[in-house]
Amino acid sequence: MAVPKLKTWSALSHTKRMPTEYEIVTHRLHYHTKLGFEVDPDAPVAKWYRKYRDEAALQASDWDQFRDPHQMIYRKYTELQDDRETFIDVLLDEAELREDHTKLNSQWIECLAQMFTPFRYPGHGFQMLAAYGAQMAPSSYITNCFEFEAGDEMRRVQRIAYRTKQLDSYFPSYGFGTNDRKIWENAPIWQPLREAVEKLLIEYDWSKSFIAYNLVVKPYVDELVLVHFADLCRLNDDHVHVEMLGNFYLDSLRNQDWTIALTQFAIEQNPGNLSVITETIRRWKPLAEQATKAFRPVFEDMSPVNLAFDSVFEDINHTVSDLWRGAGVKI
Template sequence: MSASTAEPGTAAERSFPKPQFTDAEAGALEFPSSRSRSYNYFEPAKLRATTYEDVTFDVQPDPERHLSQGWLYGFADGPGGYPQDWTALKSVDWHRFRDPNEEWEQTIFRNNANAVRQVQRNLANAALADAYDSWTPAWSKFVERNLGAWMHAENGLGLHVFTAVQRSGPTNMINTAVAVNSAHKLRFAQDLALYNLELGDVLDGFQGSAHREVWQDDPVWQGVRRNVELLTAASDWAEALFATNIVFEQLVGVLFRSHLLMQIAARNGDYVTPSIVGSGEHDYNRDLAYTRALFVLLTRDDEHRDHNREVLNGWLRTWVPLSIDAARALQPIWSQPQERTVEFAESFDVALHGLRSVLADLDLELPEELNR
């Protein structure tokens, strides 16, 4: 061991390894906007990117865009993080989709909070104004059984269809829109549950638990229940989305909510239920907007339009008869209210027209059942 050369009373200078910085390619390259703090790694839909695009686009990784080395992770049976073969539909660029509602974290909380506050205000105002005093026993029974039963449909779709598939899409833009759809359904189901509890407190003889027996055993509702349960079993995420938002909602959901409840409630002295159901119908209109935008993109795809139309027409042949059967099974409830201002045939014709209109926008064939 060599003797120290430091002078007495002074510490010896110590040496440490020094980091060597090299110019990694990505950090060394100079390009336009190198020093800009604005994001331009994607092409915005308009002249400038919106906040929605900035916080949503490319959050979900994709080897076709930035992961040149392939997926960073994968499933045990082989496929990478977001396989495109989780649906039979194809696209030259799934990233072209933009949600026309531009939903992101802030809008999700803001819009749902506003809806909840409005429902709570409506219920509070109804109680103060004794709005339930004008309800007839027949209408009270109708709401008790049928609106309560519909709560199960909304909850089943939100929890077991949209929540189940909201991770399956190939881009974050798609999955965010589906996740918001799930939040809409679950919040509306919760609104109906709270409304059911409210009615149990203010209406004499209102059986708040009757909806369980109706959903499980009433023959009128078994077609709807079967349709919803089969939707929860669809393994293709795009098929589940298409069969729910395009077919089931048009033929059954809108039929029940808009073309029955919203039409006849006021004639039966009920001005409260339409305000609750209207919030759910507003949600669906927004969800239909993004669904329509997605499937228009696919049916007009530069390379895969013919393939996609063939697949979607096949799904129509499967799901349209099922939803028509569910709708027709509901026909008896049109005669239950004391004041019947609309006939089932009239309501059903309007629902069929709505579906025909959507399918025309998507350039799809009308199934035989819609041509009768």
């Protein structure tokens, strides 16, 4: 009896419908999850993936059933980010034409030098974490989410670097671009976050790295910087950075959506995953809180117009707790 020929998209035939563009370009791109690498099983790369991916703390019967709620693909991503990048281009060009920088208070300029421009250092760490998730994820559906998140983080770093050079050209005596690394490595406000980023970078289990970064550290930091530091910018008449940070926050919200979806999926696939997620959040939460609280002086001492940090921190905790509840996790 003749063997039926495989049809186009036969790998998706179980769906019993025409696959979407998203599924066609995303489905099962990782040949090595089933077949393994074509090397000695004891080769370092094979052992690494076996330990930190195949034997990871989170387990599911089929990770390829996960779907990004935004069904993001490269075409959609570049179109979306082209619009957002155009917005920032226009924002910065118009601000330069209006000479908005001449209206900034000198104390606020120093605050930007301490808080805003050094962020490209942890931002690059965030990009590395997302890239590691993309490298180690057990499904291309998950890998692509991480890849786009890495792109978001790199976009943020590049824009902050561009703005750093602008600020340096306006205010050469403040050390924009030249003092940033020293501030990142030594200023007390940054040290708890630096500790968190460095510890995250040596969490090699892909699933624990995902939980610690996407469900704990990143939400705390994004709410602190992209929402509440933006509020502080608004109070100090720095509307350029209000708009820029708000633009970055749109990326953060999209990443929260797939993070929630993947967490829910992991729990549905294997209820035992809930305890792993809960324990990992509890392990990293104190460090994320420390990293957030360290910035109290920025809000209450460094800026000309202050913002009560207790209410800021309470709001951040509330927002992050809502994120966990939405993902099906109670802490």
